Amino acid sequence: MSEPRSTAQHRHRRSRTALAVGVPLALTAAGTFAYGGDLGVLGSTALQASAATAAAPAWAADTADGFASVNSLGQNGTYGGRGGQVVTVKTQAELEKYATATQPYVIVVAGTIAMNPVGKEIKVQSDKTIVGRGTAGHIVGGGFFLGQGVHNVIIRNLTIRDAYQGIWNDKDHDFDAIQMDGAHHVWIDHNDLRHMADGLIDVRKDSTNVTVSWNKLSDNNKTFGIGWTENVKTDITIHHNWIRETEQRNPSTDNAAHAHLYNNFLEDAPNTSIGSSYGNYSRGSTKMVLENSCFQGIKNPVIKDSGATIVQRGNVFSGTSGRNESGGSAFDPKAYYPYTLDRAADLPSILTSGAGPRGSIGTAAVSTRAAAATTLTVAQDGSGQYRTVQAAVNAVPANNPSRVVIAVKPGTYRELVKVPSNKPHVTIQGTGGSRKDTTIVYNNASGTPKPGGGTYGTGGSATVAVEADDFQARNLTILNDFDEGANQNIKDQQAVALRTAADKVFLDGIIVSGDQDTLLLDTASKDRLGRVYVSNSYVIGNVDFIFGRATAVVDKSVITLKKRWNGTSAGYIAAPSTAANRKGFLIANSTVNGDVSAGSFHLGRPWHAGGDASLDPQATVRNTSLSNAIKPAPWTDMSGFSWKDDRFAEYKNSGAGAGSASSDRPHLTDAQAANQEVADWLAGWTPSAS
Helix, strand or coil, rough: CCCCCHHHHHHHHHHHCCCCCCCCCCCCCCCCCCCCCCCCCCCCCCCCCCCCCCCCCCCCCCCCCHHHEEEEEEEEECCCCCCCCEEEEHHHHHHHHCCCCCEEEEEEEEEEEEECCCCCCEECCCCEEEEEECCCCEEEEEEECEEEEEEEEEEECEEECCCCCCCCCCCCCCCCEEECCCCCEEEEEEEEEEEEECCEEEEEEECCEEEEEEEEEEEEEEEEECCCECCCCCCEEECCEEEEEEECCCEECCCEEEEEEEEEEEEEECCCCCCCCEEEECCCCEEEEEEEEEEEEEEEEEEEEECEEEECCCCECCCECCCCCCCCCCCCHHHHHCCCCCCHHHHHHHHHHHHCCCCCCCCCCCCCCCCCCEEEEEEECCCCEEECCCCCHHCCCCCCCCEEEEEECEEEEEEEEECCCCCEEEECCCCCCCCEEEEEEEECCCCCEEECCCCHHHHHHHCCCCCCCCCCCCEEEECCCCHHHCCCCCCCCCCCCEEEEECCCEEECCCCECCEEEEEEEEEECCCCEEEEECCCCCCCCEEEECCCCEEEEEEEEEECCCCCCCCCCEECCCCCCCCCCCCCCCCCCEEEECCCCCCCCEEEECCCCHHCCCCCCEEEEECCCCEEEEECEECEEECCCCCCCCEECCEEEECCCCCEEEEECCCCCHCCCCCCCHHHHHCCCCCCC
16 A cells, blocks of 8 residues: 555545444434334324324434343333323423323423422333433423332433432432332433432332433432342443542442443542542442443542452543452353443543433424434344345435435444435434444445446445435444455555535444545535534544545544554544635544554645645644644645645644644634634534434
């Protein structure tokens, strides 16, 4: 592989032709789903209620992962109110009416509900989904109680807060955000729980088959207690939670049969009024597996009783002190359910952006268009409507006027996928518990021979090619696994995983992975705008692996640098090919990392596609953590064009790879940075899941 590549190699790119996520995980469903034995179309069958009836929230058809997914006690997984009416509530009376009913409901909380009296915990009955609309769903001064035998409950995307009565270690007010006494099959996901009089979450009295995921737990004395029983019955999964500024029970796990804690971020920030007394505590006869979690500033981060066990692996500790214990044998979580791990070092970035309620997911759209969304299911085993993703794309009618969600069940789909320009409003959504569960993969390179003659060219090598406006992808992996080392006879080794050549492309919670030229963000033509928003995602590669002429934002994401096929470390992240007077690439609020040598990667270089001197490539990297892999002079020339003649800059980056301003490292002024925000790039478009 030679560098820099010739203009002829780059010229292939002009032939042109995305995400859910820990991120991580779990960055979840995007379509409007119906409720029955399978996914389908939600039409006009949602019944009227005294509260406004709403179209299904975008993720209300999701099912739990972890122990909440396990078949036991007569309950096969946790799916909440799926199959019941979808109702929107704005008052305490409405919320109580549906939460305490015996029939299933999907209950959408569409505003702030102040509980009266303060401390009231609504007694939720079985078969309920309670989900906030965007970030609007707040329960203030109270919470929820799940009593003996209550099962199949999902509490999601809510903020539950402010029952605090002014006494820090409050023994008199048992005001929890969520309390369970003998419940089973419960999923608590993507909530913001804080400032309560007692615990944020209490899992008590043999409650079991519980999963707690992607929550922000903060500003409290007692965070999360598990147990209060002599029996050893509780099975619980706790993953991808951000626990910060809490003193104790982070969590405290007493007499749990199986406690699986992974990918949690525990943070005790310095110079605050709240200090941690301990982190994860394995008590009684608990068997705990603690994996790939991150502890920052926590006192006594991991402790156990003499009769308890903790198996630790892959955890990261920074600024911690006191007890950090492990010992004994526990269990293999994969004997109960599948799961995938994020790197512990990535969790601060992943969870500070991804935990808690999400404005772009969980919205309960009430428009006619949203209600008319169609869902097509894909499953390799024949349990869906189609066996391949492309077959589902082919089934979308030309010039479709409204959203079509292609819900892809977990599996590896080795195929090429193309969404043509006459099929807008398409979402491709993995339905697994993790973005790693559903993978679309192929292995064409630019120089791969085509049937009938010729080669694919760079743009034509894409595993997934999107040419239709208003496209969305989430909760899946898009991969080009072309093997450079095994194909040294192929000269042009650019191998694209995802190519977009469209406007209003939203890639949320996905992994895009390859080597050279991983993510091609293009436009339909040089004179057309093509806006792309990449959020809560991973982009992985080594040479020019985010490139093209689109106006694109990579926000709250992880950019992972890979070594070359021969084990060397050298490469470039961005290769913008921006038209003059247009925005190029903005990388913001993200993390750049990877197992590569220090000082071996450039942030980017200017790609004047086809030798076009009229282009004005632009890349801004701001408010981003840079590893030591980034060179002190992070920008470089390309194919005879100087980066100094184009638009390359940084602003308030951090980490070992960040550096002060110089002639080789331009920084934006505060005034300049004010005009280079995410909203400036998106130019009036607000990406939202639909």
